[in-house]
Amino acid sequence: MHPEDIKASIRKAGKSITIAAKDLGITPSTVSLVVSGRGKSMRVQTYISDLLGKSVAEIWPKPERIYLPVCESCMSRGLQSNDRGGGQSGSVGLTG
Incomplete structure (x- = not known):
């Protein structure tokens, strides 16, 4: 609400x-x-x-997770996902 x-x-x-x-x-x-x-x-x-x-x-519903693609440059530096496991590889989970 x-x-x-x-x-x-x-x-x-x-x-x-x-x-x-x-x-x-x-x-x-x-x-x-x-x-x-x-x-x-x-x-x-x-x-x-x-x-x-x-x-x-x-x-107070929980916000949905939104997955955005991670750029190749970021992936090469080790950034895969902030989902802490179980998320889509190569994406960043955000709450919105």
């Missing part, structure tokens, strides 16, 4: 970032960081997912 959609859903559930933070005993900025995806806290994510009636994975 987009962070603005998460915030709107929290408001529709009768709460706010500030109220959620008070319920959790943390700062509103911590909750905002998690909502925006710039921070991670399973405790905050679980609180919000319970509040919205959705799974954590529905609200």
Whole structure:
């Protein structure tokens, strides 16, 4: 979900970032960081997912891996993949 959609859903559930933070005993900025995806806290994510009636994975899906070809020059210098095993040979895995 987009962070603005998460915030709107929290408001529709009768709460706010500030109220959620008070319920959790943390700062509103911590909750905002998690909502925006710039921070991670399973405790905050679980609180919000319970509040919205959705799974954590529905609200914050994991980014897909994108594989880009690695140039021959890079491969000759030993750069094969940042996938750490199991990736496609000659490609670089990025999250996006």
